Amino acid sequence: GDTVIVTAASSSVGLAAIQIAKSVGAIPIATTRSRDKQDALLEFGADHVIATDYEDLPARVHEITGGKGARVAFDPVVGAMLPKLADALAPHGILFVYGALNVDATPFPLFPVLGKMLTVHGYQYKQIVSDAQRLERATRFILDGLASGALKPVIDRTFTLDQIVDAHRYLESNQQFGKIVVTV
Known part of the structure; x- marks a missing residue:
């Protein structure tokens, strides 16, 4: 709430x-x-x-x-x-x-x-990954969320490595909704 x-x-x-x-x-x-x-x-x-x-x-x-x-x-x-x-x-x-x-x-x-x-x-991720118990709880939370469908990665666009300039321009345009992926 x-x-x-x-x-x-x-x-x-x-x-x-x-x-x-x-x-x-x-x-x-x-x-x-x-x-x-x-x-x-x-x-x-x-x-x-x-x-x-x-x-x-x-x-x-x-x-x-x-x-x-x-x-x-x-x-x-x-x-x-x-x-x-x-x-x-x-x-x-x-x-x-x-x-x-x-x-x-x-x-x-x-x-x-x-x-x-x-x-x-x-906040930095180090707060979680440097503490084994917190990391375990966080990992379980994320994996459970992915398994249930409550958490879903959002990929906006995928670029190939030879399109890296285009990927950067797209990122700088602030048009993306989610992650930009560059495949190697």
Whole structure:
């Protein structure tokens, strides 16, 4: 029943996060910059989609959650997005940061963090793979999800190695929905 904000939602990690949220009964709110991918994200399973270039993220999240805010945000972008995510979270919310796609300075949202008693958690895969018990639980969760169909890898396009330039151009165009694969 928790609400989860998934930024960069049409990326392979974002799509996996939507599937994981759905599989555990959470309500995923997907974010994307433009409206181009809204329908695809809704069809994929996001309960709500916010186009951040056109909509006020905190206002929409509070509208969707009846004023409560989201319990979790999962973000690889940061930059100017971080304060907006903090504003969109509920008291005692958790902001997982797992990347820095935006290379601009990231302002720290001090007052929302203090006022709402938020947790900002840096995440790397090492937290799981360096702990045998956590790795076993995570592996079991993923394999069970794949077996049940709750988790499905999403391949947008496949390129051959001699098409690597085209693959990079496609990736840079931000048109992909899921993973781009280059076969050798």
